[in-house]
Amino acid sequence: MSVEPVVSVRGLRKRYGQVDAVAGIDLEVERGEIFAFLGPNGAGKTTTVEILEGFRTRTAGEVSVLGVDPAEADGAWRDRVGAVLQESNAEPGLTVRESLQLYSGYYREPRDIDETIALVGLQEKAETLAPQLSGGQRRRLDVALALIGDPELIFLDEPTTGFDPAARRTAWHVIEGLRALGKTVFLTTHYMDEAEELADRIAVIAGGRIVAEGTPGTLGGRNSMASTIRFTLPEGTGADDLPAELRALVASEDGRVTLTTQTPLVHVGALAEWALGRGIDLPDLDVRRPTLEDVYLELTEEPA
């Protein structure tokens, strides 16, 4: 196995008229990882993915996917790449199994059809006409169709948009299964929990630029960001009554007091000591570290 990255992007730009939809981005995806590409609608996500899939041309930059420039993609390259597109209807008039038989004929060394149906959990539906499947089942069939050629790399463009929570869990389970097969997965989504659940690494795009890159735990300096401590003081007590070391941390007081701290344990301890000393309880006490959602919203915030 080569050590060169599966996807490598340098200075990628795509210009529409006067606007840079993608304004010079760098990306690297290693073999076997699940890489999540996050961003709000219109941030340049789908444009980037479609360039990587060989569906769109680029204005500038270097792109290599499996060692090949996708702008010059041929059949041999497509044999190694699978794509679950953002919007694609079921094959009309064909059952789940027939859809897979049709697509398996396109590849040099396709996977076993029954095994692939089982992988996406559609055994019960194998003989059902594809257009009659539910939205979640149809998306799983899409994954199976992208997988039938046994690709090294799979693009998943917003695979769970519009799903109910149960269908999303099932879809996540299927994507986890791709990791077990050793596939490299390039996932785009605008759901934080999806990226957090599935991804080894995340890049966030906003306004055509990469604004952050990291693991779910460290993205945007999340690991070093301040935690918040929140509580409500009883009637007759105010934030001014807190000991000085806590008073210095008060970020806001509007009925509920919010403290921000880099050392939550130390300050929760001090707060507890102070409250117990005064014989008061803090029943709604809440300590929270920033969620990926908080980080993401901060990163992708439109300039006011």
Added chain:
Amino acid sequence: MTTPAARGPVALVLHQGSFDLRAFLRNRQARFFTLALPLLFLVIFNSVFGGHVVGPGPIKASAYYVPGIAALGVIAASFVNLVISITAQREGGILKRRRATPVPAWVLVGGRTITAVGISLVVVAGLLAFGRFVYGVKLPTSAVPGIAFTAVVGSVTFCVLGYAVSTFIQDEDAAQPVVQAIMLPLYFISGIFIPNITLPPWLRHVASVFPVQHLAAGFRHSYLPGAHGIGIVWSDIGVLAIWALIGLTVAILRFSWLPKTASG
């Protein structure tokens, strides 16, 4: 023409065609418009004009209508059916998904065309058999090769035109009205619905520019092969070939596998 698929090019086109055919046979609307409607037209026009004699020569109306409706059957199986299904598949992202696989474009086009040619031959055979046994329209064995050849050339021509016309249609809802708006007037002026001898000369000149009239005329001449050698009139076939070239040029310049209505 190498493909990365495990099977060879011919087998791959047949593979594609067999699944396209299966999808066609399961589509009730396509079945009705392609298989049932031409037969219905044949029955209706023969009921209305059955006893009459048309044309400059003494031709029985049934002998006139069978080849004309056969042309309509070929157009329904090739042009109408193809424009509607291709537009729906393009806008639904199905063509794009297929293009994300290693399958070459010519396999997808070839498979779809072979399906249309096969269905056309079945429709024409059915109409001729119906004409022979129900209306007693004579069908000499010597006419069969000419009719089959005309059906194949007509079907391929109208498939190519279907690919060309689909590039002007925005979405699947517009496909059915557009194909009917193109074909209905042509059926009326090209001797399919009414014998064109009853039309004013200028209208016949207009009709002679378009391929519909030449396909119908081609079938009609094949029917009476005694008068025309093996029953192939090369001027009619030539006009069809010119339209096929026009269609091919437009399709190559304009055809896209991606949805027109896609959002950013």
